[in-house]
Amino acid sequence: MKQKLSIKGDFKMELKIVASAEPEIHQTAVVDPTAILHKNVVIGPYAVIGPNCEIGEGSEIGAHAVIAKNVRMGKNNHVYPHAVIGEDPQDLKFAGEYSTVVIGNGNNFREFVTIHRATGENCETRIGSYNMLQAYTHVAHNCNFGDYIVMSSFSGAAGHVTVEDHAVIGGMSGIHQFVKIGTCAMVGGMSKIVQDVCPFVIVDGNPARVVGLNSVGLSRNNVSPEIKTWLKKAYRIIFRSGLKLNDAIEEMEQEFPSAPEIEHLLRFLRNCERGLCRTRENRAAK
Numbered sequence: 001m002k003q004k005l006s007i008k009g010d011f012k013m014e015l016k017i018v019a020s021a022e023p024e025i026h027q028t029a030v031v032d033p034t035a036i037l038h039k040n041v042v043i044g045p046y047a048v049i050g051p052n053c054e055i056g057e058g059s060e061i062g063a064h065a066v067i068a069k070n071v072r073m074g075k076n077n078h079v080y081p082h083a084v085i086g087e088d089p090q091d092l093k094f095a096g097e098y099s100t101v102v103i104g105n106g107n108n109f110r111e112f113v114t115i116h117r118a119t120g121e122n123c124e125t126r127i128g129s130y131n132m133l134q135a136y137t138h139v140a141h142n143c144n145f146g147d148y149i150v151m152s153s154f155s156g157a158a159g160h161v162t163v164e165d166h167a168v169i170g171g172m173s174g175i176h177q178f179v180k181i182g183t184c185a186m187v188g189g190m191s192k193i194v195q196d197v198c199p200f201v202i203v204d205g206n207p208a209r210v211v212g213l214n215s216v217g218l219s220r221n222n223v224s225p226e227i228k229t230w231l232k233k234a235y236r237i238i239f240r241s242g243l244k245l246n247d248a249i250e251e252m253e254q255e256f257p258s259a260p261e262i263e264h265l266l267r268f269l270r271n272c273e274r275g276l277c278r279t280r281e282n283r284a285a286k
Contacts, residue, residue: 021039021040022039023037023038023039023040023041023042023043023055024041024043025037025043026043026044026045026046026047026063028045028046029043029044029045029046029047029049030046030047030048030049031043031048031049032050032052032053034051034052034053035049035050035051035052035053035054036053036054036055037049037055038054038055038056038057038058038059038075039057039058040057040058041055041056041057041058041059041060042059042060042061043055043061044060044061044062044063044064044065045063045064046063046064047062047063047064047065047066047067048065048066048067048068049061049067050067050068050069050086051069051070052069052070052071053067053068053069053070053071053072053073053086054071054072054073055067055073055077056073056074056075056076056105057075057076058075058076059073059074059075059076059077059078059079060077060078060079061079062078062079062080062081062082063081063082064081064082065079065080065081065082065083065084065085066084066085066086066087067079067085067086068084068085068086068087068117069086069087069117070086070098070099070100070101070117071085071086071100071101071102071103071117072100072101072102072103073085073103074103074105074106074129075105075106076105076106077103077105077106077107077108077109078107078108078109079109079113080108080109080110080111080113080135081111082111082112083109083110083111083113084112084113084115085101085103085109085113085114086100086101086115086116086117087114087116087117088116088117089117089118089140089141089142089159090116090140090141091119091140091141091159093119094119094141097119097120097121097122098121098122099117099118099119099120099121099122099123099124099125099141100117100118100123100124101115101116101117101118101125101126101127102124102125102126102127103126103127104127104128104129104130104147105129105130106129106130107127107129107130107131107132107133108131108132108133109133110132110133110134110135110137110153111135112136113133113134113135113137113138113139114137114138114139115127115133115138115139116139116141117141118141118142119141119142119159120142123142124142125139125140125141125142125143125144126143126144126145127139127143127145128145128147128149128165129147129148130147130148131145131147131148131149131150131151132149132150132151133149133151134150134151134152134153134171135153135154136153136154137151137152137154137155137156138155138156138157139151139157139161140156140157140158140159140161141160142159142160143157143159143160143161143162143163144161144162144163145162145163146163146164146165146166146167146183147165149163149165149166149168149169150167150168150169151163151169152168152169152170152171152172152173153171153172154171154172155169155170155171155172155174155175155187156174156175157169157175158174158175158176158177158179159177159178160177160178161175161177161178161179161180161181162179162180163175163180163181164180164181164182164184164185164199164268165183165184166183166184166217166221167181167182167183167184167185167186167187168185168186168187168217169181169187170186170187170188170189170190170191170204171189171190172189172190173187173188173189173190173191173193174191174192174193175187175193176192176193176194176195176274178273178274179193179194179195179196179197179274180197180268180271180272180273180274181193181196181197182196182198182199182200182201182265182268183199183200183268184200184214184217184218184221184223185197185198185199185200185201185202185203185214185217186201186203186214186217187204187208188202188203188204188205188211190206191203191204191205191206191208192205192207192208193207193208193277194207194208194274195207195208195274195275195277195278196268196272196273196274196275196276197210197277198210198238198265198268198269198276198277199261199264199265199268200213200214200218200231200235200261200265201213201214201235202214203277208277209277209278209279210239210277210278210279211279212235213231213232213235215228218231223261227259227261230256230257230259231261231262231265233256234252234256234265237251237252238269238276239278239279240279245269245272245276248269249269249270252265252266253266
């Protein structure tokens, strides 16, 4: 359909209204009959879309990528060549039960990324929206990733790991099963993470230790100067006061104002199950 738009003088412009495109599937790609492909999806050469998969509008699946089984993917995701999403978990307890991978919108999964389905009947591995998983990263079964996460190349998350919004995981880092990485935390490259990482901090090393507050991350995420001041005080109470974790939580509950960032920090600390990653001088505190 064409529509003419007249502008002053003799100049004329034609506006072309393009109908939403059907999925574009390369002739060498393999798409299971049960798969659902929404409009404007692009499936590249030799890609495989397996049974019970749904690819959201505007998503692109690159050459030789595999969306294996029981994957539900939202809009505008980009899966680069040779990535594999939705294969069986690497878990000896897995017995073929029905499980899924659920993915939000606007993610980038670079070359050779692997994301496995969950262990447990009707359980899921979940990836939120607007994340960047760089080349050769691995997300294991039952992980729960939030939004706006950067996971750098060659890093891996074992089973049941939780990574909250705006976290950054450095290259070649390894995250132990059941660990939680807090919002706006930064993990240095080649770190070994075996305990929960507090929101808003930087950790580094093998084993990882807290090295400071993630001030740059706070600024990038538009945290107000007032809240930054309170988070600096929280850092001193948690990591430098010598208080045990429960005592530090109690002090902050009594002294700190009610704000979303403060409430989230306290909630994270109350639910810390693997112990909290500490500074080197404060590692004895519980």
